[in-house]
Amino acid sequence: MTLRHLLRLAAPLLLATSLHAQAQAQAAQPGTLRIGFQKSASLLTFQKSSGSLEKKLSALGVSVKWVEFPAGPQLLEGLNVGAVDVGFVGEAPPIFAQAAGAKFVYIGFDPAAPEAEAIVVPRDSDIKTVAGLKGKKVALNKGSNVHYLLVKALEKQGLKFSDVQAVYLPPADARAAFERGAVDAWVIWDPFLAAVEKQSGARLLQDGRGIVNNYAYYLAERGYAEKQSQVIQALFEDTQAQAAALKANVKAAAAVIAPLQGLEPEVVEKSLTRYQFGVKPLTAAVVAEQQKIADTFHALGLIPKPIRVADALPGSVKLAEAGK
Template identity: 70%
Template structure:
């Protein structure tokens, strides 16, 4: 499914900027009175959100608006999107695939931003003593992954690249902690996983990469908001963007120091966190037509594999899209 020709960059920038531009038209008191809280869904693997939570930077930025911050932790992106779907959170940060599955399930959200491509931040790994040396050797093997996560698409594309189909393997759907345990006891043959879990199993267990995402996937990370919340509280979304940008710039300029701050919060070694941060080029930006088109390709692929019940239009989950 292709984006319509009318979806020009000028039109997109007008749409994506609408939420932020509208902030100036809303009195501060109205935001606070309407909803004095921003509920942020985060994963412990989301290093920037973990840093923000620890530093209290978002709370300080939202204080003039009278808006409090509540942090709600989830084990992975699909579970986080379930939380958004049932109204448990207002914003979240996930990989490429979770928003697609959530949109298929009827979740009402909008893409409010993305971080640059991070293809090295996800990979297919095997134990260090595994006889497997190529993705092509995975036929009939058990491969663990978190269903509906960014690595779901990575696995599909890697299999295609090496002449296999998704039906050629035995997918084992496990969240990261359970997959790590299965990996270490030899219950699975390979594991599709993202950072910092990837860096951790490489550094701590000597896991060996069969392939990462380079040349196969982009692995964009997306910031999402519940549609109604984004429309009602553009000033809050603006403040979130500003804080993400400021914290992201600090991390990029101070990788080692950032890793030292984040490591104890994630329960990981500093070297593990630093490696993970090096593979994530943080830098929140509004979506562009090109990024939306890439998401559409992923949605179309999942539909063709019958992993989605119906075709999707990514345009329907963008700011300014008609609903109802």
């Protein structure tokens, strides 16, 4: 099974020809850092809008190009075909990508944010508990962080993933299906979660607290990570500075981010309060948690072979953190 085929199973993909054309147009520019991001990634959207990274990297003779993707699986394919050098995604996409042989390494992670993803139902739904989802249609983005949340939430109630009818849709299509009653529940992350709560009155059935960590990861193309450590260090220094600025004045940050995400400031502010933000070095405990997700997906038949997450770590991290 090819990488492109596997990630197509994970989520709707950008056209492969578009990615390759983009990679060729931007390829091998040692003086350019190409960052893959999702507009829903609020800190990176905030960082991009500030222009702070461009100023910081100019001292190293490096420019910045931001490349937007609709979701993590597409971003991982972009990273694999050389369209970007660094990317930021949730827990699940790297697992699907590694199982398909993608060439990337984990270079950092964001703190746990279990409240920033949840299972929601319509306000007037007669479903009151996760157990009530049995036999129901549940929308989710396949291969995303919420895929694991749904698996573990069902497991806690003694149910299997196969006990629900999974309907795989990207966020925009899932919300449309949710609001017209084509699905019974939706598993989604912020800021889409905060938006559907405020704008549609969706009722939160279960968030990630006590079930999942909902970490997010910074990834890099392996060769880039090995050769451009100074650029990555500068990126992380700026990311930390922007995270501190965001947390110091959430309301002001929300006002900046909201129009870029096409959301109301109040919605963005609510979503920001459910994240901690600020990249950290990988630890053995975090790697172990990521391995649990990989093992779960393999047991469910969602990836074709078992993987070893430590194999996707830079050499120094593998020795220091994975005990190898």
